[in-house]
Amino acid sequence: MKPNTPAERLYNGIIKENPTFVLMLGMCPTLAITTSATNGIGMGLTTTVILAASNLMISLLRNFIPDRVRMPAFIVVVASFVTVVQLLLQGFIPSLYDSLGIYIPLIVVNCIILGRAEAYASKNKPIASLFDGIGMGLGFTLSITCIGAVRELIGAGSLFGHQILPLADAAAGKAGYEPITIFILAPGAFFVLAALSALQNKFKIGAAKRGIDPSNPDCGGSCAACGNTMCKGKRG
């Protein structure tokens, strides 16, 4: 895959440099709002829209923003988009707006957005930056939806608000699932984040040991036919 093409940027954001599990960015919303899968997907898509728009805007402005004031300039751009999205959410999806609460305005200081603006959008062309934002945003959405789904399933026995596991009812003498409440409280976020990060590392390292570098889709998994000495599979 050629670098900086839209497809490569999407792959990079979702798998290779997944902002949550690989870059470990944006931990604050990741830990705080993933109490349910719905919250995860809502927060993720909101962030994706802002990330894509701000990446595009910053990339377009990259030759006009003086280096010395780039941070304030980025924040102004991001904050404008956040305000727009916040008002839209409040107007059209008030239930999501209520459940995300303070974490919507806090997207302004989400380090994925500032990180991509600084590391990518301010140095690359607008189209690539737009897709970088979409890729990163989708990677973030996917990750926090997974975390939210696991926490919701274990902590409340439901998924996207639908009761999957029938709950026990002591009063009616009904046997059923006893939700492990700690998983929808703060400690559960850390448990699930750590477990899922470990799981994806396990897959990546396992693949690398077999000679396949999953972060390098070019080689198609065959190390013999590949001349890339920087590849993990080659080195290991």
Next chain:
Amino acid sequence: MDQMLHVSSNPHVRDKMTTSKIMQLVVLALLPTTLFGIYNFGLRALLVVVITVASSVFFEWIYDKLMHKKNTITDFSAVVTGLLLALNMPASIPLWMPVLGSAFAIIVVKQLFGGLGQNFMNPALAGRCFLMISFAGKMTDFAVSDSFRGVVDTVSGATPLAALKQNGFTDSSVSVLHMFIGDIQGTIGETSALAILIGAAILLVFKVIDLKIPLTYIGSFAVFVILYMLGTGKGFDVNYLFSHIFGGGLMLGAWFMATDYVTTPITPRGQYVYGVCLGVLTAVFRLFGGSAEGVSYAIIFCNLLVPMIERVTRHPAFGKGGKKA
């Protein structure tokens, strides 16, 4: 220290005491408490104890097996963890909860951080808090139906501490004598101060623990409660003070769980600081917090402070510090 040749840094002091022996002594010292719990709450308590200990040992064994590590169940630390966890649960708990608690205590808190000696907080208490946060209702449901005696038979009353919290100072249902002997409601191991003190005496005689942490813990707790009584203008009430000392998990916590080697400071001064932190926090949680109990949260919180306490109370190295001439 089971190997014949052992290369390690100093100090090279040799002692007949091994980890395994210390842990066996702790199990021995916990026996009076366990037996009293079984007497008080019936065979159901025995079942909970057996299941918790067995599942703790099982999780220790299976983790070592799966991770290709040396088998560590012979050091008895998993038995101690399981026993302490069992003593911290009510006898009427659904039987799968102890298994879940043991799994959390052994695998997450102990083994993932490197096994015995590396755990950052007391595994048994962490397991208890995990269950307490998840299943608050079941963990505080003290209804017992198959007791040997008529006294607590089918009584699902509040623990003395919960009664004290609800009714305030003038609660005549709380008798200090009963709390000392232990024929009251509570978790399996916390009710009898007498049985716990017998166990503590065993540990003291064999020099497994010393008095520094338990006494500063209970002492600073008592001082705080007295100050609270005087400060709120209720006047000094011996009954209230001793109800707080003998009630709930304070005795079990102070003698058996706050003295865990791994999660307490090694410096003597640090142990005093640690004891005072525990006493004050327990009193704050009990008197001002939402729940009647505060010992387990106080202990695991102070476990986290231990590295900092050790850092500030470390003895200065020879030749360092002191006054410049």
